[in-house]
Amino acid sequence: MxxxxxxxxxxxxxxxxxxxxxxxxxxxxxxxxxxxxxxxxxxxxxxxxxxxxxxxxxxxxxxxxxxxxxxxxxxxxxxxxxGAPRPGQEGEGLPRPERELSSTVASRVNGCVFCASVHARLAAQLGKRPEEVDLLLREGVGAADQLEPRWAAIVHAAAALTATPPTFDAGNVAELREVGLSTEAILDAVGSAAFFAWANRLxxxxxxxxxxxx
Known part of the structure; x- marks a missing residue:
């Protein structure tokens, strides 16, 4: 949302x-x-x-x-x-809770308290993992290594995309693939974080x- x-x-x-x-x-x-x-x-x-x-x-x-x-x-x-529409490839993108997680991370890094509140609430509700979302809000993206590997990889990637200048690289893509993200899911993770890395600043x-x- x-x-x-x-x-x-x-x-x-x-x-x-x-x-x-x-x-x-x-x-x-x-x-x-x-x-x-x-x-x-x-x-x-x-x-x-x-x-x-x-x-x-x-x-x-x-x-x-x-x-x-x-x-x-x-x-x-x-x-x-x-998620970006992909005819004939339904189900291969990133699940909605993790798109909200990616958006939350960008908002947390940028310091956009309003956007972080909206997307953290959705990530917690849809993903049914409020304690982990609250950990990120409270401690920042440095707490990513306390999460399970899939969420940690998404947090690492979103934070790297939001940094100024961005530090996202092939290592982030490799980490996302290692935790099971398809190419389509990686595009959703990147799109969610990149969009809010810009929208927060506005x-x-x-x-x-x-x-x-x-």
Whole structure:
């Protein structure tokens, strides 16, 4: 599931910044005033791909560049939510929980607390391994060697792709193959991490995560 940030009503809610990485649901507050949903043009609404995203201030900001937004959203949905479509090769890609794991790692390395919360929550729920996800959130990617080999290899690869400059190389591919990933699964792992290695940086430049007071 792609990250869809929302901003609660500031007049009714006090905000505080999250103190650490978490799987809890967070809001997101933009630093720039986004267009109102009713002010979006038909072209901008179409670029959201999913009309319900008009509720998100983040996506309304991105709708100021509709062509770029549409490309961004379709890439996100293909790589992270469904995996790249491969007619006749169903079942050979990376399972959804591990695509979410790869996205979580990129977000953790980049320091994007909002995106990490969304993808860590999905990785934990779908993969039924919340303790290991929480370990990564708490200790960072250095904790990868405490995981079983398949998850460790995915974490190593995602972290290498996210580094500046990237350090992903043939050794990462070999490690992924050793733990049983097919070529299609490796492409999904790379796509999920690479997409969020970029998308986190965009989100971090436009606003910040917030925790509503309960």
């Amino acid at each position: 792609t990250a869809t940030p929302t901003t609660p009503d500031a007049s009714a809610t006090d905000f505080r910044r999250p103190e650490r990485f978490t799987r809890e649901g967070l809001g997101w507050e933009p630093w720039l005033e986004p267009p109102a949903a009713e002010d979006l043009t038909p072209e901008q609404v179409a670029a959201l791909v999913e009309p319900g995203r008009t509720a998100s201030p983040y996506f309304r900001l991105l709708a100021l560049g509709p062509e770029i937004l549409e490309s961004r959203t379709r890439a996100d949905l293909d790589m992270v939510l469904t 989100m971090l430049s436009l606003g910040e995560p917030v925790v509503p007071e309960r």
